[in-house]
Amino acid sequence: MLTDITLGQFFPGESLIHKLDARIKILLTFVYMLITFICSNYFSLTITLCSVLFVIFLSKIPIKMYLKSMKMILFIILFTAIINFFSGNGEPIFQWGIFKITVDGINNSIFVSLRLTIIVLTSSILTFVTSPTDMADAIEHLMKPLSAFKINVHDIAMMMTIALRFVPTLLEEADKTMSAQKARGSDLESKNITKKAKALIPIFVPLFVSAFRRAYDLATAMECRCYKGGEGRTRMKILKIVPLDVFAVLFTLAIGIMVIISNTFYWRW
Amino acid sequence: MPILEVKNLSFIYGVGTTFQKTAVDNINLSFEKGEFIGIIGHTGSGKSTFIKQLNGLLRPSSGEVLLNGENIWRNSKKIRDVRFKVGMVFQYPEYQLFADTVYKDIAFGPENMGLNSEEINKKVLAAVDFVGLSHEILEKSPFEISGGEKRRTAIAGVIAMDPEVLILDEPTAGLDPRGRELLLSQIKTYHSKRKNTVILVSHNMEDIAKTADKVVVLANGKAEMFDITREVFKNSESLERVGLKVPQITEIMEKLKNKGYDINPGILTVTEAENEILRILGEWGKC
Ligand SMILES: Nc1ncnc2c1ncn2[C@@H]1O[C@H](COP(=O)(O)OP(=O)(O)O)[C@@H](O)[C@H]1O
Ligand SMILES: [Mg+2]
Numbered sequence: 001m002l003t004d005i006t007l008g009q010f011f012p013g014e015s016l017i018h019k020l021d022a023r024i025k026i027l028l029t030f031v032y033m034l035i036t037f038i039c040s041n042y043f044s045l046t047i048t049l050c051s052v053l054f055v056i057f058l059s060k061i062p063i064k065m066y067l068k069s070m071k072m073i074l075f076i077i078l079f080t081a082i083i084n085f086f087s088g089n090g091e092p093i094f095q096w097g098i099f100k101i102t103v104d105g106i107n108n109s110i111f112v113s114l115r116l117t118i119i120v121l122t123s124s125i126l127t128f129v130t131s132p133t134d135m136a137d138a139i140e141h142l143m144k145p146l147s148a149f150k151i152n153v154h155d156i157a158m159m160m161t162i163a164l165r166f167v168p169t170l171l172e173e174a175d176k177t178m179s180a181q182k183a184r185g186s187d188l189e190s191k192n193i194t195k196k197a198k199a200l201i202p203i204f205v206p207l208f209v210s211a212f213r214r215a216y217d218l219a220t221a222m223e224c225r226c227y228k229g230g231e232g233r234t235r236m237k238i239l240k241i242v243p244l245d246v247f248a249v250l251f252t253l254a255i256g257i258m259v260i261i262s263n264t265f266y267w268r269w
Numbered sequence: 270m271p272i273l274e275v276k277n278l279s280f281i282y283g284v285g286t287t288f289q290k291t292a293v294d295n296i297n298l299s300f301e302k303g304e305f306i307g308i309i310g311h312t313g314s315g316k317s318t319f320i321k322q323l324n325g326l327l328r329p330s331s332g333e334v335l336l337n338g339e340n341i342w343r344n345s346k347k348i349r350d351v352r353f354k355v356g357m358v359f360q361y362p363e364y365q366l367f368a369d370t371v372y373k374d375i376a377f378g379p380e381n382m383g384l385n386s387e388e389i390n391k392k393v394l395a396a397v398d399f400v401g402l403s404h405e406i407l408e409k410s411p412f413e414i415s416g417g418e419k420r421r422t423a424i425a426g427v428i429a430m431d432p433e434v435l436i437l438d439e440p441t442a443g444l445d446p447r448g449r450e451l452l453l454s455q456i457k458t459y460h461s462k463r464k465n466t467v468i469l470v471s472h473n474m475e476d477i478a479k480t481a482d483k484v485v486v487l488a489n490g491k492a493e494m495f496d497i498t499r500e501v502f503k504n505s506e507s508l509e510r511v512g513l514k515v516p517q518i519t520e521i522m523e524k525l526k527n528k529g530y531d532i533n534p535g536i537l538t539v540t541e542a543e544n545e546i547l548r549i550l551g552e553w554g555k556c
Contacts, residue, residue, distance in 0.1 A: 062285075064285055173364075176359065176364075176365075177364070177365055179321065179326050179359065180359045180362065180365035181365065181377075182326060182352065183324060183326060183352055183356070183357040183359070183427070184352075184377055184378040184381060184426060184427065184430065185349055185352055185353055185378055185381030185382060185430070186377075186381065187349070187381065189349075201367065202365075202367045202368075202377065203367075205367035206364055206365055206366065206367050209364075209412065210364055
């Protein structure tokens with residue numbers, strides 16, 4: 001089903017990770033990605049991976065959900081791994097035509113796949129534990145400096161909130177329309193490409209009609225409540241940094257420092 | 270042989286996730302050809318999930334659905350044929366209209382069945398008559414007709430496939446009282462003329478009392494009761510336990526009976542109530 005997509009999904013919960021300030025979560029996700037990129041040996045990479053697994057454990061979201069989001073980009077990981085596998089430098093252990101396998105290549109491909117895995121896991125954690133509205137709010141805060149360049153940060157954030165809010169709604173609607181047309185014998189399961197493409201029209205038309213209807217209703221509702229942009233607007237939920245957030249920042253910094261130390265002091269393959 | 274039968278039917282949403290939910294829980298039922306079945310249940314009791322398995326839109330987590338004695342999933346390539354035989358009108362079906370004319374929209378189902386244009390024309394016109402749409406509307410766009418007409422168009426789109434079993438999920442939801450009355454009587458007419466099986470899902474007890482021969486009561490994914498309509502509505506206490514009520518007129522007559530009047534239990538419609546009251550008044554007149 002369409003609604004089975006986990007990448008970018010939010011799982012409500014009460015864990016420590018859920019409770020972190022959304023701005024901190026976004027910033028730390030970037031810091032984690034940075035840390036992953038500066039890792040230069042297995043030892044530092046293992047430290048990073050373990051800390052990510054620890055955060056996953058703290059998030060109290062079944063590991064199955066993370067694996068599901070991994071599944072969607074498994075192909076990309078495999079592809080890069082295979083490319084790296086055959087393109088290492090140095091003495092080949094095995095050679096067949098232009099294909100040669102080197103220790104360097106094997107190391108490279110393991111390293112790259114681990115890196116990609118960690119990056120997917122960290123971004124999954126971010127979206128799994130942050131509600132779309134919190135996310136948009138936090139992005140608005142983080143982009144504040146851009147308003148110096150006459151960019152209307154509030155409008156961008158509002159559009160993002162609306163878009164994120166309507167993704168599940170439209171997915172559900174698409175699912176419903178698909179069921180309804182299948183019930184009338186629409187040939188969605190057909191192997192024939194032209195038949196399949198034709199079967200999409202009865203799904204897309206109602207979907208667009210309903211998206212426009214919703215947009216119109218929402219615009220009316222916003223106007224009825226005198227919405228006129230960000231100026232002078234106060235918030236119901238005010239983002240606030242609490243000791244837990246400080247703790248998370250320090251934890252991440254500690255991991256970063258451990259990674260830098262092990263990068264310089266340990267054996268480099 | 271029953272036309273439609275379900276055995277140990279269960280459906281679980283989101284298996285293995287935090288959202289896991291058993292929406293249909295081990296249901297065993299069988300429906301005979303030509304019966305008018307009502308399905309009632311609280312919102313979230315699993316009505317929609319249950320009926321979506323009857324035409325193969327959802328594949329049961331366990332158990333089976335037998336159409337004319339044959340498991341519909343025995344050959345999953347043939348599932349489209351099952352959907353032509355078991356027609357399904359969804360809740361708020363007007364949102365599935367897509368074609369540029371009402372006629373073409375109603376013809377979508379029969380076209381998918383691979384019929385020739387003459388047969389399609391016959392089926393479309395017959396369906397249009399059943400739902401009481403005027404023929405002038407056929408060349409209009411489905412987006413410029415009224416809400417009630419859209420609903421009728423969508424229902425005609427399913428009737429036009431001439432299914433052996435017609436399932437309607439809350440067809441009267443959101444209609445005004447007159448539109449609701451009219452649509453119900455048209456469904457009733459369709460049922461008595463075509464002699465087909467009709468399954469009507471509703472949480473409006475009055476609608477069910479007026480139309481159905483037999484009633485299934487769903488609660489928490491389980492089939493709590495399955496009996497002829499009058500018997501089901503005699504159990505006002507068990508119905509209330511699962512968050513449902515008997516029709517208002519049934520309730521009034523029951524209260525009169527509890528006050529000591531000699532009233533037959535299981536009155537379903539206002540007409541029946543009227544006759545019953547007249548009968549009692551007549552008996553009083555005699556003495
Ligand atoms: N696509 C879905 N994913 C997960 N749970 C669902 C889905 N559809 C329905 N449910 C759940 O299954 C239960 C039964 O729903 P449904 O069959 O729609 O009930 P009804 O039609 O009687 O209101 C509800 O608790 C509902 O939340
Ligand atoms: Mg429903």
